Amino acid sequence: MSSPRITPGGVREMMLIALPMVVSYACDTFMMFTDRLLLSRLGPDFMNAAVGGSIAAFLLLSFAFGLIGYSTALVAQYFGAGELKTCPRVTAQTWIFIAAFYPVILLIRPFVHDLFRVLQVPVTQLEDQIVFFDILVYGSVFVLLRQSFCGFFSGIGRTGIVMFSSLTALIVNVIVSFVLIYGKLGFPALGIRGAAIGTITGSVSAVLVAAFFYFEKSNDTRFDVRSAFTFSSQVIKKWLRYGYPAGIEMFLSLLAFNGLVMAFQSMGPVVATASSIVLNWDMVAYVPLMGMEIGVTSLVGRYIGAKQLDLAHRSTMSGLKVGCVYALGLLALFTFFPVPLAQLFHPAEASVAFAEAQPIAVAMLKMIAFYVLSVVIVIVFVGALRGAGDTLWAMSYHISLHWTCVAVLYVSTRYLGASAVQGWAWLIAIFLVLSSGAWLRYRSGKWKNIHVLG
Numbered sequence: 001m002s003s004p005r006i007t008p009g010g011v012r013e014m015m016l017i018a019l020p021m022v023v024s025y026a027c028d029t030f031m032m033f034t035d036r037l038l039l040s041r042l043g044p045d046f047m048n049a050a051v052g053g054s055i056a057a058f059l060l061l062s063f064a065f066g067l068i069g070y071s072t073a074l075v076a077q078y079f080g081a082g083e084l085k086t087c088p089r090v091t092a093q094t095w096i097f098i099a100a101f102y103p104v105i106l107l108i109r110p111f112v113h114d115l116f117r118v119l120q121v122p123v124t125q126l127e128d129q130i131v132f133f134d135i136l137v138y139g140s141v142f143v144l145l146r147q148s149f150c151g152f153f154s155g156i157g158r159t160g161i162v163m164f165s166s167l168t169a170l171i172v173n174v175i176v177s178f179v180l181i182y183g184k185l186g187f188p189a190l191g192i193r194g195a196a197i198g199t200i201t202g203s204v205s206a207v208l209v210a211a212f213f214y215f216e217k218s219n220d221t222r223f224d225v226r227s228a229f230t231f232s233s234q235v236i237k238k239w240l241r242y243g244y245p246a247g248i249e250m251f252l253s254l255l256a257f258n259g260l261v262m263a264f265q266s267m268g269p270v271v272a273t274a275s276s277i278v279l280n281w282d283m284v285a286y287v288p289l290m291g292m293e294i295g296v297t298s299l300v301g302r303y304i305g306a307k308q309l310d311l312a313h314r315s316t317m318s319g320l321k322v323g324c325v326y327a328l329g330l331l332a333l334f335t336f337f338p339v340p341l342a343q344l345f346h347p348a349e350a351s352v353a354f355a356e357a358q359p360i361a362v363a364m365l366k367m368i369a370f371y372v373l374s375v376v377i378v379i380v381f382v383g384a385l386r387g388a389g390d391t392l393w394a395m396s397y398h399i400s401l402h403w404t405c406v407a408v409l410y411v412s413t414r415y416l417g418a419s420a421v422q423g424w425a426w427l428i429a430i431f432l433v434l435s436s437g438a439w440l441r442y443r444s445g446k447w448k449n450i451h452v453l454g
Contacts, residue, residue, distance in 0.1 A: 018295025066250030075155025080305025139200030173202030300387030
């Protein structure tokens, strides 16, 4: 029996591109989730330190991560235009950038330690948070290289390779973290240090897998990757021009998210524990959708590069359909199972803080169900706009959305006397209202008149 025909821009094609990316990001989510779950058995302070340290480390990388991530759209447009030899040149420019950016990260690292103290991170978690943060920063070059390879393979539609590298990273990370956190197989128990080492080891394994497929003979023959590692002023200008808004957006959006975390943690150890549980599950729900966004960006970019705007639109609608199915699954999860989801983070020993935090976490988890569809709308339409090159508007929209949420939480809890649960409800209400902005921008059709390749 012959296989079903793949309709260009249809749901099946979207699934072939996006599903491996969803799985890939789900693997990354599960890695972070597992580390925090393993650390929660040692006590809430260790889990909170991992949350704070990982957010700070990614905040430091966020501009570079977002900028490199835009290589997906640029590679996809060159691929759609048939300029195959230019695709790896985009990747080469990201490597040049990483080589220049990594020393800057190392220089900034000590100042983040001071920032932790200024923000009054609880003394019981401060030192562990610094240790976790430092190890992630030292190994950040592998995180950025992995993002670079992801941009190439997702841009040309070979997202299965990205998925395979992520699965490898997950397996390596879970094994190494378990062994080093608890001191198994003759290794010393390193606690939070072991979790950080496991994370970096997973990233190294993912880079090795991606590099193997990148340089293997058939890929080299098709794209001439071995000859592409040269500076290209034309390519890097396009990449920086359309990519810098994505970098700024990721930095300021993550800074806003960090502000939300700090706002909750400043409300005391009970709220800090509850918010850590909720934000971990929020991450489980949200991060895989970033894979969906990359899938939409890749297909829209490809068809715009080929000057087939009707197929770019069809790809966007296909992404929306797939995303809605995912949202329904999340709605059921958070509506019917909030108690066991919160209970999963119960420490090995009895904890008064956890006992008081659990009811707060359960109430907040139930509310996540109300905004998952709005998240899908934002993810899909912003992904399409990025694929078309409308990155400046996407940046402005995302930054406004996230910082409005920070302002609402701060005002409601500090000046209006709202509880953590009430503040969370305000955040979700604002997100529901403002999510329509992405759809309205897409509907305006301005993205159709942007010409990235000239």
